[in-house]
Amino acid sequence: MAQLVGLIVSENEGFKKQVDRLLRSGPIPVGVTDERIARDGTAPDIVVVDVCGDASSAMSNIERMRGAAPHAGIFAIAQTADPDLILQSMRAGANEFFTWPPIEETFQNAVRRLAARRESTQGARPPATTLVFFGSKGGAGTTTLGVNCAVEVARLSKRSAIILDLKPGLGEVALFLGIRPRFTVLDAVDNLHRLDREFLKELVVKHKSGLDILAGSDQFDRPGAQDAGAFEELFRLLTRQYDYIIIDAGSQINSCTVAALYAADQMFLVANPDVPSVRNAQRLLERVRQLGACGERVRVMLNRAAEPFPIPPKQIESALGHPIHHMFPSDYKTVSTAMNSGVPLSLAGNSDIATQFDAFTRRLLDPTAEVPGAAITKKGLLGLDRIASLW
Ligand SMILES: Nc1ncnc2c1ncn2[C@@H]1O[C@H](COP(=O)(O)OP(=O)(O)O)[C@@H](O)[C@H]1O
Ligand SMILES: [Mg+2]
Missing domain, CATH: 3.40.50.2300 (Response regulator)
Structure with missing residues (x-):
């Protein structure tokens, strides 16, 4: 949409x-x-x-x-x-x-x-989709999920896609993708008046998956409250140039992340199955409801979901009052190797977690598609007993 x-x-x-x-x-x-x-x-x-x-x-x-x-x-x-x-x-x-x-x-x-x-x-071009990832706390895996999902979106859809790093101070999106950027999101928001297709092409770095990367700020105090309006405009401009816009919004709610949440077709709230993460996720969901950013657009993602669960997924769903949309297994070795080498999971060989990214993204691109091996359901886990056996 x-x-x-x-x-x-x-x-x-x-x-x-x-x-x-x-x-x-x-x-x-x-x-x-x-x-x-x-x-x-x-x-x-x-x-x-x-x-x-x-x-x-x-x-x-x-x-x-x-x-x-x-x-x-x-x-x-x-x-x-x-x-x-x-x-x-x-x-x-x-x-x-x-x-x-x-x-x-x-x-x-x-x-x-x-x-x-x-x-x-509207003409032949399908409308752009904005996907926002935000974390219930730092370290939940927001950047890991955002980056790998973005690469899969570009790879599987073969459509234009961009990932944008909203984190103030040095963001990690470019690093995760092994890219050394020359420009950042700040160059985009500071030059909105001349941000046409050609100028944007100069600012982004193209990843070999086809994904464009607009790297995170290199200033510790920006993006800040003063940038929120410009970011709102940037998100809108990007929908004219790209089919998919993926935003790593970090884990702090501030005026720039709020602008991203308002722009989102889907907001992915990344949580881990532990008490601090679930408690923060509860609070964030409450805040999103207060902001009037519609709950229907929120998808809860459980990362590092592995047996034995400190809190069982069904209990997490009832605590949040929201179904879990997708679970990603815990696999520190694979994830950190990919991160340290700057190679996204889907391009780093077969692993359970790469299969989950594939399944998650295929469902994202076509919600009606039958995705084999996907531990997911429209109703979330509450209606699905099969889930427990998958992990
Ligand atoms: N599914 C996972 N299994 C194991 N380790 C993970 C997983 N997802 C993320 N990590 C690790 O957690 C750390 C934080 O991930 P990151 O994506 O940077 O989190 P955030 O962006 O939420 O701060 C990284 O060291 C990463 O390798
Ligand atoms: Mg991060």
Whole structure:
């Protein structure tokens, strides 16, 4: 699913805040820009116009937005469902009409309809997919999972894919892939105004799997809070140039990782089967819910899952209130050899863990595919007894 771009037209801060949350909390990722049309010229897909105040200025706002973004879905939100106001809004160019406060489900259904329409009318290029990996704690294996998944995505899909390292200070993504980068994510966010296909090509390093790498920052205090808006824009720009965008978001929730979570089609929360990791995962899931980044997009990944489990997977699922999407075995020798040599697991020969990456990625690329050997199910472990025998 592509990320949609939302725009809110209102003078009222309370309205803006609530609509921002509503747009970002649905199952479809929506990036919200402010009233100026985005710097990169991206036209909005959804424009939400405040019709709660003066009707005539609201109507001219709708008309103005209809002219500026002829293909956008315009959502009008008014205090009451006054038939005259509905008619006027529709005539001015609105596609949907809601009363304040909009019912969450009705609003999300309208977003879904719009996304479906957009996909069916978009040209041949399928929409980009953004996959974000974040860890329940440092050392959980977020970079290991992100990097190996990214390589598999590039290798198996044969489509364009990029991995981006969000860690402040020296990130490890490039190191894991045996790459010495000349440029970093900071060069991208500091040059957004000229970040076209050619410039981006200069900044990334191509891995032999076909994956592009945008290396982590080389400054200890960046990316920081001041960079969040630029990163949000960068994530959006990348969806125009790549089919898959994989983000190693580390294990700290800050404004840049939040921007990544909002952009994510799927967020992979990486945890280990131990008490600190599960407790942190619980807290992070709670935080993600508070942020309004939709729970439907979260996938829990259990890394270093090996018998005897300090906490059984079923217990982890009930503690988290979320199914485990995939488990990766513990294999320090294989993982650390791959890491130290800068060769991803799938290119380093056969191993159980490489098979799991293959299975995980095939399912990611085609959720309907039958993947032999995959220890996974739609419902997670709770509905699957077979799982215990696999480890
Ligand atoms: N499945 C695994 N089995 C054994 N060791 C692992 C596994 N996944 C990661 N590791 C090891 O754990 C350490 C931390 O991994 P890393 O991916 O850097 O974690 P994070 O990015 O969450 O900090 C590394 O030494 C790595 O080799
Ligand atoms: Mg890491």
